[in-house]
Amino acid sequence: MHHHGYLWLGEKRTFDRESVRRPAPQAPGAGGDEEVRERHREAVAAFPMSEVPPLQTSHWLLKPPALVRGTWAQPRDAGRWLGERLAEVAPRFAGEADRSAGRLARLVDAAVERLARGGDVSLGHYLRGTLFHSVALVTCSPNRAAPGLPCPTGGHGGGAGAPPPRAPVS
Structure with missing residues (x-):
């Protein structure tokens, strides 16, 4: 088990757009409306690439490895990053x-x-003005809420093979 860190800072109105924060639903039937099928294709393509926090914390694991800001084997190390x-x-x-x-x-x-109990952590704060700050720590390999989701970094618990932490967003 290990933990991935994710960070997002952006406009509150972007965060409020739920359509970019959830994976696409099941594909519409073959006999359905072409416009509905096209919207579904767009949703399938957009969700994984969006840096906006997903509605379900475990869905960060569906995002590209480049969005992982750090990976830690120990909860205390992940907590230190969160505090920073x-x-x-x-x-x-x-x-x-x-x-405070x-x-x-x-x-x-x-x-x-x-x-330490295998859960995920997701925190969000309104900043002065119209910005929203979101930070998440997602337990991986397996994730308790979604055990079937693969590790975005290939199952690495930090160290060799894990992506380097990205610079903080300001």
């Missing part, structure tokens, strides 16, 4: 209570506990 990401943007959180160092530490501690 939160600290980077905390001064911009819209809610003053969300900026104690609150952020409790979020990280709870995330580490959840990861």
